[in-house]
Amino acid sequence: MSISVRKFDAVVVGAGGAGLRAALELSEAGLKVAVLSKVFPTRSHTVAAQGGVGAALGNMGEDNWLWHMYDTIKGSDWMGDQDSIEFLVREAPQVVYELEHYGMPFDRNEDGTIYQRPFGGHSMNFGERPVQRACCAADRTGHAMVHALYQRNVRAHTQFFVEWMALDLIRDSSGQVLGVTALEMETGEVSLLHSRATLFATGGSARIFASTTNAYINTGDGLGMCARAGVPLQDLEFWQFHPTGLAGAGVLITEAVRGEGGYLLNKGGERFMERYAPNLKDLASRDVVSRAMATEIKEGRGAGKNGDYLLLKLDHLGAEMIEKRLPGIREISMKFVDVDPIKEPIPVVPTAHYQMGGIPTNYLGEVIAPKGGDLRSVVPGFYAAGECGCASVHGANRLGTNSLTDLLVFGKSSGKSMVKFLAENPGHKDVPKDAAERSLARLARLEGQKGGEPVYEVARDMRRTMQLHCGVFRFPDLLAEGVKKIREVADRATRTEIKDKSKVFNTARVEALELDNLIEVARASLVSAQARQESRGAHDRADFPQRDDANWLKHTLWFKDGDRLQYKPVTLKPLTAETIEPKVRTY
């Protein structure tokens, strides 16, 4: 199979918030950039973000970046790197203002400034009481954001490759990244996109779970490509289960419902969060609320005929407020479960939502991996931002609204880093002769596979394994069994068979290739989770119920080759601020 080679200054894989934000830096610098996306950019999963983007603008009263920094570090259960976190919260206001200048339709206060709402774990004065920090456009913040970013890219004449799927990362013998191979879905043609700098902004991969708020496209393609190319994946034992996924469908019901004054009830009508988090109650961090909910269900206080969900009450907010601030979740609730939240509570359950870990980077968006004795050596020409990247600002549990802050701040910083790298490194380095071999071999294997299993069966077993063995509560025997099972499933994934052999928009082929990526993430998650013998943030071990800073205040690095694990210290020193020392975490 011959493949065409196309040359660009930069290749960006993924056109959600992070990819679009980075692309703006590159396009506006006059560089030749190709932005690849499996879907039309505004269909990227950023579009589904609801509640808000966190930035200490102080529009609603006093706020400052130090408080945002404290909340983020505490939210992360001290697993976040404090240099990256300081960078995140200090850059946050600027990237929000930029978005406003791009035309994002933020909600407004009477004085014309951006409206901000309270959110889980956001506090004044280092945990004292709730603060309004989440900048929003009703409960459609992600939608408004991804459209505004796409629109700004239209203005900047960014070149998009829509419905192109990146297949594999190209590295030379020194490890430098030189682009990707990619499949054009409409024609089935494979190309080599040769670039001087490459950014992964491929989003999350919570599709490894059976019950997820994530879109079908969230298959961890960037992570899979990294794993196959020898780049480690960081902290994948930390998965955020959002407290309020719609029971049954799994669709997200934003935390903004609780931010605006809604609260959770068990079957007895008790506002149970008062027992678990006496200070912030329903606005405690997500891991805390999800665990409380799972405990209520486990102990028989769940609602419904099977006692398997809880109730999110917001009717007391009034119809006018719900229609103004929360119209999207009303629409979802009515469509999916026939519940009008103006009249009755929404059935909700903790649902896999966000990947705190990912491709290891520094706060400049540069991918870093161990090399020689250096645990944080920069991989030349390679960048990652947004949910697929791990800077690490979310640590063991992400603060609500920081996902959108992350993709803006690190989308921008990685774009700027690329512009600088491109200026300092002119000329394309040669790609190895066998650069496309791995991708072509994967496609040839699929093409010729006989007597294999259907993709959906293997994918279903992967999702069930993750759901059962790597959920909100984790048990030693289930984890050990889970590792064994996921390795078996991974083995089966190498023998999937598709009936569709057409070259034209072959979605069966795409799904099989996506499974290759998902399975790497699933394996990394289970192996990393089994190894971490403590409870921290979203990782809760029945056999090690306490956080163990003496032994485990360190990041996991998983390598595909032999499921090898390595660790590196958490960066506790911020850029300029004082270290926020680890302490007991209560809300």
Added chain:
Amino acid sequence: MHFRIFRYDPDKDEKPYMQDYQVALEPSDVMLLDALVRIKEQDDTLSLRRSCREGVCGSDAMNINGKNGLACVTKLTEVKEPVELRPLPGLPVVRDLIVDMTQFFNQYHSIKPYLINNDPEPDRERLQSPEDREELNGLYECILCACCSTACPSFWWNPDKFVGPAGLLQAYRFIADTRDKAVNERLDELIDPYRLFRCHTIMNCADVCPKGLNPAIAIGKIRSMLAKRVI
């Protein structure tokens, strides 16, 4: 449940045909998209776009029993059997339920779908009153699914010349934004026998919009702004 689905793969089919599927559904299969995912398990050669499965990304627009809609928010209990599924009308079919949306997006891009304001950017946000911001409600929520434009006979006839309801809704989204400084240029670019004036207020757009938006009202507002300008 019984489905009849439009099939066409240019790689092997001389012409399109309708294929019947019988599928056993699980209690968790609530929406049409759930059933389509089930069908794809039986027959992986069926091609369709889908992503968010909650009606916000706009991927899985299709013609459902003769009416455009999103599969992910169409309840199985509300569709009559056999459920007849076709690609969005009026656009070239790439394969099965997948259409080539180039013309649709060209029209969207033609209205300059971005804020135009060359004033120096302030250090903070530009101010906008809540009332002015409210003018954007019913406009900015568009998901570019193309249900409306591909339900519009005027767009079927002139997809290259008529902006279509989705594009015009977005044109008005920027005209209505107090932060945008290009209202006159935007209006100028719509004075043309085709771009705006091919709308004959048939109202199919508003009838099919899965987000409950009404492009016809936006188009009416643009018309009246133009009329006022002439006077």
